[in-house]
Amino acid sequence: MTKRGEAGLRADLKALAIPFEHHEHEAVFTVEESRGVKEAIPGAHTKNLFLKDVGGVFWLVTVPAEMGVDLKALPEAIGCKRVSFGKPHDMERLLGLTPGSVTPLGAIHAEPGNITVVLDRSLAEADRINVHPLRNTATIGLSGADTLRLIEHWGHAPVIADIPAQD
DSSP: OOOOHHHHHHHHHHHTTOOOEEEEOOOOOSTTTTHHHHHHSOSEEEEEEEEEETTSOEEEEEEETTOOBOTTTHHHHHTOSOEEEOOHHHHHHHHSOOTTOOOGGGGGTSOTTSEEEEEEHHHHTOSOEEEOSSSTTEEEEEOHHHHHHHHHHTTOOOEEEOOOBOO
């Protein structure tokens, strides 16, 4: 069984021989607050949407930081019905994360089948994406392919989708 938390994440990165860069920084809670941090760190920056569909299924959708997501067209792109934002208590229960520290790496805490992790195709194919390592006071950069490999290692079947942007 995978250890949880940042220690478990680091152990899995090492076990899978996944190269990454780690950057400590001040706490950031929004894309806007993270602008200064992003300037100092190369690679694609991300934002995450914690969603729940009308059937009660939870989704964690990771997209480029500056993308405005078309929430009306999103369900068709990821294979569900209408979505709304999930509640913070569900996020904490399922992912062990609080708003502002959301990351696809939160899948380390989720039981397989309890949440579907979705990566925008541009991120899945990127040489380097930047995500939180389970807290919003640091960023790690790793490839999109290695991010997917970690999620799969934790027993999830991540979805790669062309996330629709707002016009």
